[in-house]
Amino acid sequence: MYSPPHAADSDSDGSLLSDVSASPPRRRTPPRPQPPPPKPRPRPASTSKPKPKLKPTPSGTSTSAPSPMLRAAALSDPHGLTARIASVSALTAAASTVSSSSFRRLVQSRNPSFDPDTAFTAPASAPSEVPSAVPCPPPAASDAPPQVRPKRVKAPASAPSEVPSAAPCPPPAASDAPPQARPKRVHPNSVSEVTAAAAVEQPKRPRGGSEGNFVRLNINGYGRRRTFKNAQTRRSTKFRSWRWQRAAGAIPCGPGDEERDFVAEALLEREKKGTSDAVLEAVEMVREDPSEQNLVSLLKAAYGYDSFREGQLAAIQNVVAGESTMLVLPTGAGKSLCYQVPAMILPGLTLVVSPLLSLMVDQLRKLPAFLPGGLLASSQTSDEFHATRQRLLAGEMKVLFVSPERFLNEEFLLIFKDTLPISLVAIDEAHCISEWSHNFRPSYLRLRASLLWRKLNVQCILAMTATATTQTLEEILNALEIPSDNLIQMFQIRENLQLSISTSDSRLKDLILLLKSSPFADMRSIIVYCKFQAETNFVCKYLCDNNITAKSYHSGLPMKNRSRVQELFCSNKIRVVVATVAFGMGLDKSDVEGVIHYSLPESLEEYIQETGRAGRDGRLSHCHLLLDSATFYKIRSLSHSDGVDEYAMSKFLYQMFSSENATGGICSLAKELTSRKFDIKEEVLLTILTQLEIGDQQYIHLLPQFSVTCTLYFHKTTPQLLADKDILIRSVLNRSEMKGGNYVFDIPRIANDLKITMNEVFDHLKKLKFSGEISFELKDTAYCYVILKKPDDFNALSANLTKWLSEVESSKIRKLDAMFALANFAVKGCKRTGGCSGSQHTPCIQKKIMEYFGKKDGTSESDCRTQLHGSSPFLQADIKVFIQSNSFAKFTPRAVARIMHGISSPAFPSATWSKNHFWGRYVEVDFPLIMEAAKAELVKLSGKGE
Numbered sequence: 010m011y012s013p014p015h016a017a018d019s020d021s022d023g024s025l026l027s028d029v030s031a032s033p034p035r036r037r038t039p040p041r042p043q044p045p046p047p048k049p050r051p052r053p054a055s056t057s058k059p060k061p062k063l064k065p066t067p068s069g070t071s072t073s074a075p076s077p078m079l080r081a082a083a084l085s086d087p088h089g090l091t092a093r094i095a096s097v098s099a100l101t102a103a104a105s106t107v108s109s110s111s112f113r114r115l116v117q118s119r120n121p122s123f124d125p126d127t128a129f130t131a132p133a134s135a136p137s138e139v140p141s142a143v144p145c146p147p148p149a150a151s152d153a154p155p156q157v158r159p160k161r162v163k164a165p166a167s168a169p170s171e172v173p174s175a176a177p178c179p180p181p182a183a184s185d186a187p188p189q190a191r192p193k194r195v196h197p198n199s200v201s202e203v204t205a206a207a208a209v210e211q212p213k214r215p216r217g218g219s220e221g222n223f224v225r226l227n228i229n230g231y232g233r234r235r236t237f238k239n240a241q242t243r244r245s246t247k248f249r250s251w252r253w254q255r256a257a258g259a260i261p262c263g264p265g266d267e268e269r270d271f272v273a274e275a276l277l278e279r280e281k282k283g284t285s286d287a288v289l290e291a292v293e294m295v296r297e298d299p300s301e302q303n304l305v306s307l308l309k310a311a312y313g314y315d316s317f318r319e320g321q322l323a324a325i326q327n328v329v330a331g332e333s334t335m336l337v338l339p340t341g342a343g344k345s346l347c348y349q350v351p352a353m354i355l356p357g358l359t360l361v362v363s364p365l366l367s368l369m370v371d372q373l374r375k376l377p378a379f380l381p382g383g384l385l386a387s388s389q390t391s392d393e394f395h396a397t398r399q400r401l402l403a404g405e406m407k408v409l410f411v412s413p414e415r416f417l418n419e420e421f422l423l424i425f426k427d428t429l430p431i432s433l434v435a436i437d438e439a440h441c442i443s444e445w446s447h448n449f450r451p452s453y454l455r456l457r458a459s460l461l462w463r464k465l466n467v468q469c470i471l472a473m474t475a476t477a478t479t480q481t482l483e484e485i486l487n488a489l490e491i492p493s494d495n496l497i498q499m500f501q502i503r504e505n506l507q508l509s510i511s512t513s514d515s516r517l518k519d520l521i522l523l524l525k526s527s528p529f530a531d532m533r534s535i536i537v538y539c540k541f542q543a544e545t546n547f548v549c550k551y552l553c554d555n556n557i558t559a560k561s562y563h564s565g566l567p568m569k570n571r572s573r574v575q576e577l578f579c580s581n582k583i584r585v586v587v588a589t590v591a592f593g594m595g596l597d598k599s600d601v602e603g604v605i606h607y608s609l610p611e612s613l614e615e616y617i618q619e620t621g622r623a624g625r626d627g628r629l630s631h632c633h634l635l636l637d638s639a640t641f642y643k644i645r646s647l648s649h650s651d652g653v654d655e656y657a658m659s660k661f662l663y664q665m666f667s668s669e670n671a672t673g674g675i676c677s678l679a680k681e682l683t684s685r686k687f688d689i690k691e692e693v694l695l696t697i698l699t700q701l702e703i704g705d706q707q708y709i710h711l712l713p714q715f716s717v718t719c720t721l722y723f724h725k726t727t728p729q730l731l732a733d734k735d736i737l738i739r740s741v742l743n744r745s746e747m748k749g750g751n752y753v754f755d756i757p758r759i760a761n762d763l764k765i766t767m768n769e770v771f772d773h774l775k776k777l778k779f780s781g782e783i784s785f786e787l788k789d790t791a792y793c794y795v796i797l798k799k800p801d802d803f804n805a806l807s808a809n810l811t812k813w814l815s816e817v818e819s820s821k822i823r824k825l826d827a828m829f830a831l832a833n834f835a836v837k838g839c840k841r842t843g844g845c846s847g848s849q850h851t852p853c854i855q856k857k858i859m860e861y862f863g864k865k866d867g868t869s870e871s872d873c874r875t876q877l878h879g880s881s882p883f884l885q886a887d888i889k890v891f892i893q894s895n896s897f898a899k900f901t902p903r904a905v906a907r908i909m910h911g912i913s914s915p916a917f918p919s920a921t922w923s924k925n926h927f928w929g930r931y932v933e934v935d936f937p938l939i940m941e942a943a944k945a946e947l948v949k950l951s952g953k954g955e
């Protein structure tokens with residue numbers, strides 16, 4: 010058996026707001042060559058020829074074309090800030106002075122009373138160890154012993170391009186520059202290497218992890234050559250300019266890597282399909298009269314299908330008529346068609362909100378050719394973002410896929426303000442909006458009708474999901490202000506699935522047995538679902554050792570490997586995929602014949618969704634669940650990893666709204682540090698912050714996440730001299746701490762001082778860096794927010810929030826209990842009448858599922874029958890020994906209970922605590938019981954201590 014799982018093992022692509030990784034891990038891009046910041050290098054031999062140094066050209070004499078940086082900046086600055094700051098060449102030596110003066114104008118325009126000469130006290134003179142524009146040592150002879158290299162600073166997680174060179178030397182000579190980074194890789198089909206190179210040189214905007222763990226992709230499909238195989242493709246639509254532009258390389262190419270290639274190919278594949286006259290004519294007909302007949306003609310012309318499936322026509326007609334609609338269709342029933350067809354018909358843009366990048370990429374790939382699409386994710390470079398924006402503004406895109414986190418980004422929202430009409434917002438996996446759903450995501454919480462109407466002027470909303478209880482549906486309808494009459498709901502489990510369950514004391518052996526006997530032995534495509542990432546690898550290896558070829562799939566694997574597994578599976582080259590829940594969303598393989606649940610699903614919703622991957626072609630398919638109570642206890646334990654104590658909540662709120670944090674100013678909370686300090690998981694912190702923004706009383710305005718701690722290195726001018734010319738540097742010098750001889754400061758604090766945004770601070774630093782004056786390093790990704798109102802009653806607020814979180818936790822546990830109760834009923838309670846026989850329980854499972862989804866909170870009476878052990882006679886004594894033997898740690902009752910259950914938490918991570926003798930020892934005892942026992946013991950001990 011594998012060792013007890015902990016948070017890091019699990020994987021549910023967002024199915025838990027807690028212990029599991031919601032989405033694929035972000036892949037770090039390798040550090041790129043830095044434009045000016047120099048590196049200390051060994052002296053060249055005195056005999057060697059002096060190499061020409063790169064000298065900045067005086068601005069007045071420069072005749073060269075504008076730098077790529079400036080060209081890109083012109084595209085990329087919605088506020089015109091870049092243009093103002095860098096109106097004179099940023100490459101010139103005088104650039105810092107020039108940009109400083111325009112920056113000064115910016116600051117004064119924001120803050121008319123601001124007087125830079127009096128706003129700050131004179132900057133403290135730099136301590137002697139400050140590397141203030143120290144002249145670079147003369148080049149060393151090549152055979153001389155190399156000088157000690159200053160320690161290289163590790164690239165900050167969120168801004169890989171900002172790796173500073175620690176030494177204050179001028180830029181190195183171009184010719185002898187050592188290789189600083191991996192050579193740039195350009196997509197073989199790159200349309201324009203020049204523009205690709207420009208993109209490479211571009212310093213990047215720092216990003217936090219605000220959009221989940223998305224990998225970085227060129228999701229706009231640049232860097233490939235457009236081939237017109239079909240003459241009809243060329244002639245047709247109003248979107249032609251977009252295609253020609255790209256073919257001509259007018260749209261810059263991003264640097265290619267394997268992931269980009271993968272997406273580019275997906276887009277190419279889509280475009281090859283072409284557009285026909287029949288489609289255009291059919292669209293015109295529907296615009297004139299959206300009758301069933303015309304819509305079916307369009308369906309035939311565009312997709313080749315003869316008729317709509319159940320629910321599709323009604324949903325499409327509603328949307329085309331501008332009526333917001335909630336659509337619940339089983340997996341594989343064809344929900345995508347319900348936004349694609351309206352996107353062809355409606356005049357404006359269709360925005361599709363999707364929870365996972367991989368899902369967006371799949372959906373983008375599946376868009377028909379006549380629907381030009383694009384994608385915006387946080388992992389994109391600012392070039393890619395601005396290129397997409399250009400296409401949007403030019404009306405060259407009909408469908409845009411975005412992650413829910415985009416709605417935090419003002420720059421994104423501004424694209425649509427007044428100019429770009431959005432005809433439809435389609436929210437995929439809409440159940441993520443509801444905290445009562447099986448897959449709640451805090452970032453979905455912000456998707457309210459008020460935001461969509463107010464900020465985006467959206468004309469219609471289509472919410473789509475495959476599974477939702479009545480309570481979840483009510484919440485979605487409320488949040489999106491969809492009239493309940495516009496709920497279109499089909500039965501949630503397909504009739505062609507044979508469902509069976511058996512108890513298992515030895516799941517591995519039983520799995521082998523299952524796979525080697527009928528009906529699974531004859532199947533070509535089977536998915537085995539596991540709960541934890543480590544489990545998938547382990548099970549996969551076991552299958553392979555037993556001559557069953559299998560591959561594992563989970564979100565911890567590199568994107569490339571995942572795509573490969575999916576590809577091989579779809580082309581029937583792998584028979585068995587052992588996967589976490591990450592496998593399946595967007596998987597459109599119609600002939601999966603079997604689904605085996607090696608681990609108990611966390612809810613009936615999850616069970617339906619995963620079994621729904623089988624038999625999408627309508628043929629009889631089989632789904633089997635291996636039930637063991639050990640897994641149930643483990644998963645149930647993990648459900649307690651999100652809970653927060655009222656005490657911790659109130660301390661957290663006091664810090665958020667502390668007197669240092671003024672109303673109206675930008676505040677920040679470093680994610681990792683805050684999470685550890687209050688022992689609250691990062692996802693839960695985000696949930697609390699979102700709740701403070703969208704609750705009855707709006708306390709804060711949430712900003713995108715940002716790396717807020719900046720370390721500054723000066724290279725040319727001394728800090729004081731630069732501060733005289735540049736008010737931002739002046740503010741920095743005033744607000745910095747000296748660490749290791751460098752200036753370290755908090756970006757929000759500078760932004761507040763100068764009354765500008767954090768992006769504006771960052772843009773200005775970039776300008777100075779580009780002129781060779783400075784380099785900088787960013788770290789500490791933080792939640793950023795502006796306080797709108799401080800709470801009047803902290804205690805009441807923390808009590809409310811704690812109660813709400815505890816209800817969410819209970820709801821999650823109830824869902825798991827309902828799943829367990831159903832499985833238990835099938836194997837123990839079912840009388841095997843009415844069609845059930847042996848381990849086959851399709852009728853009774855279907856009946857229970859109907860009951861579950863019919864009830865308001867999705868639970869049934871049998872849920873309470875879940876038998877957790879009562880307290881153990883040794884519990885109290887063990888807790889006492891545990892606390893006493895770890896007296897160095899500051900325990901709360903919750904922390905003790907988590908350790909006894911083997912649950913990792915930010916302050917008590919499994920890496921440290923799983924070695925403890927008591928780790929996971931009481932996993933079968935009810936969590937609240939352990940908390941109570943721990944509380945009693947802690948009170949006793951603190952009484953003795955006094």
Ligand SMILES: Nc1ncnc2c1ncn2[C@@H]1O[C@H](COP(=O)(O)OP(=O)(O)OP(=O)(O)O)[C@@H](O)[C@H]1O
Pocket residue numbers: 314315316317318321338339340341342343344345346475594595596597
């Ligand atoms: N009216 C139709 N006739 C025939 N096939 C259809 C029809 N509508 C959709 N399909 C096909 O059904 C398949 C599944 O569609 P789609 O991916 O949109 O399902 P879905 O409901 O979004 O599934 P999931 O919940 O898994 O994302 C696709 O291959 C699609 O082309």
